[in-house]
Structures are given as C-alpha cells and as structure tokens.
Amino acid sequence: MRPLPPELAKIAREELNEIPERVQEDLVILRTWIYQQRYLYARTSTDFLIAFLRRCRYSLEQTKKRIDDFFTFHTKCPEIVSNRRVTEKMLSINRLGLQYFPEFPRCSDHAAIMITRLNCCPKRYHMRDVMAYTAMGMELIALENDNAAIVGVIQIIDLSNLDVEHASQLGGGLLRKWWYWMNDCCPLRINATYCLNAPKELQNWLGFLRTLRVKMRPQFFILKSLEELYEHIPQKCLPEEYGGANGHMHECVSYMEDLLKSYRDYFEDEVNYGTVEHLRHGEIMPYEAEFGAEGSFRKLIFE
Structure with a gap:
C-alpha cells in the first residue's frame, strides 16, 4: 500500500474502517475466496x-459481491467492456477532452473531481466507445488516486454538446447497463452528480436520468448555471475552464494519456478475466437478478 x-x-x-495492520489479513481472505469460486476469474493484485x-x-x-458483479458484467455486457484496450482510437477519445480525470486536483472535502x-462527433465515436474509455479511466483513478479511492468522486456532467444522436445511441438498454456498472460494479464511489447546460429539447431524456437516482444512491442535481454549481462546489476547486483555479483540462488529458499507456498490458490482460456462468451454483447471477435471465430490462415507471 x-x-x-x-x-x-x-x-x-x-x-x-481501514486498519493498516489488518489489510493483509483481508487480502488473504479475498484471494482465498476468489480461488475457491470455480466460475470466477478475477484480478488478485493488491492495488485492485x-x-x-x-x-x-x-x-x-x-x-x-462487488468484485463478483464487476467480472460478471465483463462477461454479460461485452457491448460496453469488450473494447477496453489502449488503442489509438481510445487515445484519440482521450485527446478530445471528454473527461477531466485529475491527478491531484480535488474538492475542498478531499474528494476528487x-x-x-x-x-x-457521434458519427465517429459511438457512446459505447465513450463508455469504455470512461470505465477504463475510472478504474485507473481508483487504483492511482488515493483521494478518489478513499473520499470518493464528485461528478460533473456538462451536456452543452449533447444532441439527439448522442441520446439515441443510449437506447436498447445501453444507458441502464452503464448506470448499473457505475452503481454496482465500479470501484469508485460517486458522492454526487451535477448536470450542467442541459439542452431544452433533451429535458425528457434528462428526466429519465433522474428516475435512476434512487438506484444510483448518490445525490443527483440538475443545475442551470455555473453560479449554481459554485453553491455546491467551491469555485476555486474547479479547473480554469469552469471559472476556477484548479489547473487546466488539457493537463488532465496529458496525465490520462500517460496513465493509459502505462496500463496497456493491464488492459490487454482483461481477456483472462470474467465468469464462466455454467459453473456457478446455488445463487442468482448478479446480472440476471438485475436485468432478467435474457438480459431484458425491468420496466421503468416515469413520474
């Protein structure tokens, strides 16, 4: 550690409840449990x-349960995680600045932002590719950023450039699967989510997101302006592009590119992990418990 x-x-x-003297004992218990699950092929490195x-x-x-869900998702949702490799396409997505993954910038309560x-362009990059890139980045931040791993993450979603084609690509259950990964599988804790600059024509779509907040558990806010965001996050904690003094977005892009390249072998190794479901006995598979045996999604009731 x-x-x-x-x-x-x-x-x-x-x-x-992290007691350094007890961590090694916990690691032995987890590794032993993983080795005893015939259906589960999971990473056992200390950092993971x-x-x-x-x-x-x-x-x-x-x-x-979260480790089980994480690797079950890899097996059951290949449309999101099968392309998690450090390719030139994935690096080009990072260079667009789609995500601000900070190395050290943090919120006043020590949470990462x-x-x-x-x-x-949705014609060049499908939302599946964006989700794969985001999932890779969040996993690496959980491994590398102690503030994020311990205190959690404050997420800001800027919808300024979201259009109808982006939203249409989230159909067929893709969005629901993504929120499931975020809530039940991801090794990062999302403390709160703030949505900015939602186009009026996408209010119904955003209303759908709000119906998922009970499942997501963290607080979910729809904000109309940066000034409103400053009421939740001190302005100085934000990057300069959002009126703050906490570095530039391009610095985080460079940091993430170097980090992705250093983890190239890590993601190439993903083919060795997942679940063999016919070897699982005596319990409901996490994926099926959420989505049904055929992967169909429960009906959402809009209020």
Whole structure:
C-alpha cells in the first residue's frame, strides 16, 4: 500500500474502517475466496483488491459481491467492456477532452473531481466507445488516486454538446447497463452528480436520468448555471475552464494519456478475466437478478 498523507489516513481509518495492520489479513481472505469460486476469474493484485475494499468500506461480504458483479458484467455486457484496450482510437477519445480525470486536483472535502463532456462527433465515436474509455479511466483513478479511492468522486456532467444522436445511441438498454456498472460494479464511489447546460429539447431524456437516482444512491442535481454549481462546489476547486483555479483540462488529458499507456498490458490482460456462468451454483447471477435471465430490462415507471 502507498503511504497516505495524515489527513487521508485519518479519513480512511474513521470512515472506511481501514486498519493498516489488518489489510493483509483481508487480502488473504479475498484471494482465498476468489480461488475457491470455480466460475470466477478475477484480478488478485493488491492495488485492485484494496480499491474494492475501500469502495465497500472494508465490508468483506460487500467487497466479494462487488468484485463478483464487476467480472460478471465483463462477461454479460461485452457491448460496453469488450473494447477496453489502449488503442489509438481510445487515445484519440482521450485527446478530445471528454473527461477531466485529475491527478491531484480535488474538492475542498478531499474528494476528487471528474468532469464529463460529450464534445465528440457521434458519427465517429459511438457512446459505447465513450463508455469504455470512461470505465477504463475510472478504474485507473481508483487504483492511482488515493483521494478518489478513499473520499470518493464528485461528478460533473456538462451536456452543452449533447444532441439527439448522442441520446439515441443510449437506447436498447445501453444507458441502464452503464448506470448499473457505475452503481454496482465500479470501484469508485460517486458522492454526487451535477448536470450542467442541459439542452431544452433533451429535458425528457434528462428526466429519465433522474428516475435512476434512487438506484444510483448518490445525490443527483440538475443545475442551470455555473453560479449554481459554485453553491455546491467551491469555485476555486474547479479547473480554469469552469471559472476556477484548479489547473487546466488539457493537463488532465496529458496525465490520462500517460496513465493509459502505462496500463496497456493491464488492459490487454482483461481477456483472462470474467465468469464462466455454467459453473456457478446455488445463487442468482448478479446480472440476471438485475436485468432478467435474457438480459431484458425491468420496466421503468416515469413520474
């Protein structure tokens, strides 16, 4: 484990129940459990398992379930995760500045800030590609950014460039699967989500997002202006493109490109992980419990 600065070590101990003297014991328990599951092929590296332990506040049972869900999703939702490789296309998506993944910039409560912008051409980059890139980035941030892994992430979704074609690509259950990954599989905790600059013609689509907030659990806000955002996040904590003093977006793009390249072998190795469902016995598969045996989605009731 990387040594933590005193303020993060205090948060990890008091809020996540992280006791350094007990971490090795927890890792042994998790690795033993993984090896005993004939259907489960999961990563067992220290950094990977600690990211999930922190996400689950060191509850071993919750950690087991999230790891199971994570790799079941890889098997059951290839349309989102099958192209998670560091290709030139994935690097070109990063260079568009779709995501602000900070190395060190953080919110005043020590949480990391993640800004999502859909400033890409939907004819060139399908939303599946954007989701794959985002999932890769979030996984790496969970492994590399202690603020994000311990305190969590404040997510800002800037919808300035979202159009009808972007929204149409989220049909067929793709959006629902993505939120399922974010909530039940992702090793990062999303503390709150703030939506900015929603086009009027997409209000119904955004209303659909709001129906998912109970499932997502974190707070979900639809804001009309940057000034309204400043009421939730101190202005100085935001990047300069959003009126703050916390670095530039392009700095995070460069950081993420270097990080993706350094993890090229990590993602190439993903073909070795997942689940073999016919070997699973005595329980409902996480994916089927959520979506049904054929992957069909439960009916959503709009209010």
